[in-house]
Amino acid sequence: MTTTGDDHTEARSGPWWWERRRSAVLDWSLALLSALECSVEGYPFAQDAGIPEAAGVAFGVVAGSALLWRRRWPIAVVLVSIAIAPAQMGLLLTVVGLYTLAASELPRRIIAALAGMSLAGTLVVTLVRAQQDTAGGEVELSVGDWFVPFVSITASLGVTAPPLLLGLYVGARRRLMESLRERADSLERELQLLAERAEERAEWARSEERTRIAREMHDVVAHRVSLMVVHAAALQAVARKDPEKAVRNAALVGDMGRQALTELREMLGVLRSGDGAGRRPGASVPLAAVGAAAAAAAVSRAAEEPGEGPCLSELDELIGQSAATGLVVDLSVEGEARAYAPEVEQTAYRVVQEALTNVHKHAAGAKTYVRLAHRASEIAMQVENEPPSESSSVSSARLPSGGNGLVGMKERVVGLGGVFVSGPTDAGGFRVSAVIPAS
Incomplete structure (x- = not known):
């Protein structure tokens, strides 16, 4: 007893x-x-x-x-x-x-x-x-x-x-x-x-959601800010030699900044609406107490809604933004393009975006090849750049790197059941490859 x-x-x-x-x-x-x-x-x-x-x-x-x-x-x-x-x-x-x-x-x-x-x-x-x-x-x-x-x-x-x-x-x-x-x-x-187990699972979920939020914020802001820094370096280099080009570069920097601010406001708006859904009007909650799970869920919902997240049809615009900085990008597409699930298209877009951002950071001016292959049950992408050119005018941009870009790409691809591989090439460049199931 x-x-x-x-x-x-x-x-x-x-x-x-x-x-x-x-x-x-x-x-x-x-x-x-x-x-x-x-x-x-x-x-x-x-x-x-x-x-x-x-x-x-x-x-x-x-x-x-x-x-x-x-x-x-x-x-x-x-x-x-x-x-x-x-x-x-x-x-x-x-x-x-x-x-x-x-x-x-x-x-x-x-x-x-x-x-x-x-x-x-x-x-x-x-x-x-x-x-x-x-x-x-x-x-x-x-x-x-x-x-x-x-x-x-x-x-x-x-x-x-x-x-x-x-x-x-x-x-x-x-x-x-x-x-x-x-x-x-x-x-x-x-x-x-x-x-106790539920508390452990909740803590694990909060950690996972914080990681997802950080990855989403990184993908949204880092690329455009990197392009802004590259354009600013180019602007500094040509300000006295070619005033007209300097004006164009300044306009591009302004456009990039506005786009970055717009995406940042959208992201923060999603987080705020996800947090405020379960609170009484007028309630005061400190920033540290914001529910990570609710915020990340809101981010996920926003990413999955049609028209809210990036898709593969926007790759041309993405490559054009990199080309405007002087980066030579060669895009090749194999297979018949078709519509994929929103999370698949968003992940494929983010992989290419982050790979191009890394090229701007570590191999400014290097020629880059972007290959996209539509297959029966999967979609494959590869971004490979040649060794950086020492005479590039934007090589002095000195972009900082947090070391989380490749980790974020791998997490996205593996989370959808795909395969992600990255590493240097024999020629001295760098290659990023990913294969994502179509469904």
């Missing part, structure tokens, strides 16, 4: 083998009553047996006091009651002993054997006493020979059956309650374990 809290404290408050103080008080009271009963019944027994009355009273006190150990040794108590049954004493000892025996955790065969012995002993004693009383009467009974056996059987069953059945009921009920408590404790532990 498992107990917790106050029940546990109460269960350990009794002396010796008693679990509670009230159980000890009850057993002491029953033992005193049983000792008093047996001592009273021991007096006539001593007279009939021809022994001193004091010895009979002492014997009754000792036998009746056996009830004190009924919880610890119920078998011994029942055996004592069977042993003193011929002395016609120990009715309370017999009744309480059988009840305790039936309510205990002992095997049923032992309970049945001891109950049968007690029934047989009580039956024999009752039968003998009834015959003695009938034979010693001056008036002969006219009810027949069945009267004595009937009275004996009824009396023995009346002494044995009720406490035995009550004990079996109480024992079964106690075991049921213990089973329910254990089940409740087990369910509580399982709920606690589930709560």
Whole structure:
């Protein structure tokens, strides 16, 4: 039996083998009553047996006091009651002993054997006493020979059956309650374990969503900002030599900045709407408390809505923006172009975009080849650049690199079940390849 809290404290408050103080008080009271009963019944027994009355009273006190150990040794108590049954004493000892025996955790065969012995002993004693009383009467009974056996059987069953059945009921009920408590404790532990696992999963989900948000922000802003830096470097190089080209480059820088700000506002607007959907109007929540899961879910919904995210049809515009910086980009498409799932097209676009951004950062002015292949069940893309040119006018742009571009591309492609490979070429350039399932 498992107990917790106050029940546990109460269960350990009794002396010796008693679990509670009230159980000890009850057993002491029953033992005193049983000792008093047996001592009273021991007096006539001593007279009939021809022994001193004091010895009979002492014997009754000792036998009746056996009830004190009924919880610890119920078998011994029942055996004592069977042993003193011929002395016609120990009715309370017999009744309480059988009840305790039936309510205990002992095997049923032992309970049945001891109950049968007690029934047989009580039956024999009752039968003998009834015959003695009938034979010693001056008036002969006219009810027949069945009267004595009937009275004996009824009396023995009346002494044995009720406490035995009550004990079996109480024992079964106690075991049921213990089973329910254990089940409740087990369910509580399982709920606690589930709560811990849910917290771990939530923490993992928050970490994953933070990574997704960072990747989305990187893809949205980094490319255009990189182009702005490249154009600014070119503007610095030609400002005095070719004012007209400097003006065009300045206009391109302005356009790129406005586009970057527009995409950034859209992204922040999606995050704000995703966070504010579950708050009351006017509620003030610090930025650190923004729900990462809600924000990333909003980002994902925005990315999956038609027209919201980039698609493969915008590759020409993307390459044109890189070409405007002086980068030579060769685009080749194999297979028949068709529509893909929004997340597939967005991932393919982002791979090409990030690969071109890396070319601007690390191989400014190098000729770049972009290959796109539409296959039966997949779409493949490859971006490869030649070694950077040392005489490039934009080589002094010195674009910073956070080292997360390739990681973000791989995460996107692998998340859709594709394959991503990147690394330097034998000629000194760099190659990025990806294959994404079409569905």
